[in-house]
Amino acid sequence: MTLVGIHAGLSVDHLVAEQAGARFSCPGGPALFAALGARLVAGTQVRVSCPLPDDDPRFAQLFDTYGIDRSACVPVPEVPRLWILNSALGRRIVRQHAPGGTELEQPGPDLPDPDDHLPAAPDAFHDGLDGLVASSPVERPPSGPTVWVGLDPHQDLVAAAGLDHLREVVTPRTVLLPSRVQLTLLDPDPRRAARSLATALRLPVVARLDAEGGYVVTADGAWSVHDPAVEVVETTGAGDSSAAAVVAALAAGAGPVDAAVFGTSVARVALSGWGHEALAAATPFSRPFPDITVRKEP
Numbered sequence: 001m002t003l004v005g006i007h008a009g010l011s012v013d014h015l016v017a018e019q020a021g022a023r024f025s026c027p028g029g030p031a032l033f034a035a036l037g038a039r040l041v042a043g044t045q046v047r048v049s050c051p052l053p054d055d056d057p058r059f060a061q062l063f064d065t066y067g068i069d070r071s072a073c074v075p076v077p078e079v080p081r082l083w084i085l086n087s088a089l090g091r092r093i094v095r096q097h098a099p100g101g102t103e104l105e106q107p108g109p110d111l112p113d114p115d116d117h118l119p120a121a122p123d124a125f126h127d128g129l130d131g132l133v134a135s136s137p138v139e140r141p142p143s144g145p146t147v148w149v150g151l152d153p154h155q156d157l158v159a160a161a162g163l164d165h166l167r168e169v170v171t172p173r174t175v176l177l178p179s180r181v182q183l184t185l186l187d188p189d190p191r192r193a194a195r196s197l198a199t200a201l202r203l204p205v206v207a208r209l210d211a212e213g214g215y216v217v218t219a220d221g222a223w224s225v226h227d228p229a230v231e232v233v234e235t236t237g238a239g240d241s242s243a244a245a246v247v248a249a250l251a252a253g254a255g256p257v258d259a260a261v262f263g264t265s266v267a268r269v270a271l272s273g274w275g276h277e278a279l280a281a282a283t284p285f286s287r288p289f290p291d292i293t294v295r296k297e298p
Contacts, residue, residue, distance in 0.1 A: 008135035037241025131251030150247035
């Protein structure tokens with residue numbers, strides 16, 4: 001068994017997908033999706049450190065149902081409540097309560113983020129971890145020399161400081177898990193940005209490129225990972241759950257490319273339902289889905 005820790009936030013989401021419809025007041029947030037994604041890699045135990053809301057018992061019930069250790073969670077009155085809107089024109093996240101009471105939220109660089117103001121995890125949270133998922137960290141996560149740290153970068157800090165910020169938060173055993181949006185803050189071409197990060201930081205990068213699949217860069221080359229069988233119902237949670245599955249697979253001994261195939265398999269599961277529903281219904285698997293393709297770049 002391997003033990004993977006998740007340090008991230010929660011949210012309650014109104015999900016709206018063009019043509020597919022809507023679901024309201026759904027449990028969500030990076031901590032929930034990552035915990036459910038990591039557990040799908042067979043042999044993984046999951047420990048979570050997140051704000052746990054007093055006003056919504058569903059989060060604690062979900063963690064308990066799936067054997068996720070929540071002893072390092074911090075009780076809070078409530079967690080962010082968000083509209084997550086998906087359309088052909090892109091994805092948008094807005095607060096359920098518009099600031100100042102206005103009906104139209106003013107455009108700006110900041111998006112509401114469940115990981116903002118995330119309390120530090122207690123020391124005991126890190127005991128015995130084989131892998132750690134750090135969502136939007138503002139400083140280097142504490143970890144042992146053998147712990148794989150999957151780092152989902154802080155979007156605002158990448159936009160403000162770029163590579164300088166990433167140098168401050170990575171460890172020698174970090175795998176970077178950037179999204180397309182995060183990569184295009186550095187370079188209009190996300191693949192070129194991933195290659196630049198891997199070279200500059202001398203770390204593996206597993207980029208999450210939405211419908212195009214994954215893109216893995218290591219010192220040995222670059223690979224495209226594609227899922228021809230994926231069927232998208234709704235996209236929320238796919239990135240967080242797949243990132244956690246990558247870390248769980250690395251912690252179990254997989255290489256970065258094989259770990260990315262695990263992550264792509266879990267993304268397929270997440271995309272097949274609304275929010276956390278498909279992830280919660282799935283059974284852990286010991287091998288990634290066989291029809292996912294891997295191609296080494298020339």
